[in-house]
Amino acid sequence: MKVTDKLVINGSGSSKGGSFQTVEINGSGTVSGDLECETLSFNGSGKADGSVRAKTITISGSGKIHGGAEAESIRINGTGAIQGDVSTDRLNIAGFSTFGGIVKADDIFISGKAAIEGDCETEIFRSEGKCKIGGLLNADQVKIKLTAGESHVREIGCRHLQVTSRKGVLTRMKLMPAPVLTADLIEGDIIELTDTKAKTVRGNTVRIGSGCQIETVEYSGEFTCDPSASVKKSVKI
Incomplete structure (x- = not known):
């Protein structure tokens, strides 16, 4: 040609x-x-x-x-x-x-x-805005900094996941929706969550921070949970 x-x-x-x-x-x-x-x-x-x-x-x-x-x-x-x-x-x-x-x-x-x-497959996934993934997010490192409103990933599979949130003045005054990540399944070696709603979280080291609502946590190593978070069931595997 x-x-x-x-x-x-x-x-x-x-x-x-x-x-x-x-x-x-x-x-x-x-x-x-x-x-x-x-x-x-x-x-x-x-x-x-x-x-x-x-x-x-x-x-x-x-x-x-x-x-x-x-x-x-x-x-x-x-x-x-x-x-x-x-x-x-x-x-x-x-x-x-x-x-x-x-x-x-x-x-x-x-x-x-x-x-x-x-699905989304990558080595490094970084989000400081909003993301919606209908399939599996498969990555080595995932860093999500939540802003106002919902980000959604159906399933996350990674080595290291870190979810933090950024709440501006309008969010604190409840003029903007609170930041939240929703997921059906989160799997990884090291999982650190803030303001996350998930059905199942499974990993070696699992740290559940403030604002989280998790139905089931399965961990093989270390598990910590912020007093303000909600975890219905935690199981060491």
Whole structure:
């Protein structure tokens, strides 16, 4: 396939897919078909109808990829949607994003909002915004700093999980919802929780902090529980 140096779509223009060095979609432009390039950037409300393979993908406006995406780096500053599976080294979400499939990465950092319908597999997962994961979050290290409102992960499997919360003035005045992480199952070697609601927590070292409501804790090593937390049942295994 012939590689063209640059593709720029302005306004409501459209182009077929193909191989390019750089692709810029400005305005409400559309690329029809699969796309392969070094860099892809969305600056308006553009969309790519097929799958994308690139070194870097940047969504600064309101970009949508109808297929899957494979890249070394994906950064979402605006509103992004990728309907297929995602494979990347680094995923950075500063805006709002939705993923319709499975997300695989080496490093994920969320400072905005992210919703993943499928599983999420990564070495390092860090969230300082809001996250919703419909499947399993499988990672080595997970650090979640909760903000106002609910973050939800159906299942978490990791080596080390640390959940903390940040309560601003509006939350303390009850003008904003309290921060909370909800999960069905949390499994790990070292688990440290704050403001978490879970059915089952299972690990070696388990520390249940303030604001937690846990139905069952299963631990093989050390277990501690804050007096303000609620744990219905704890079992050493």
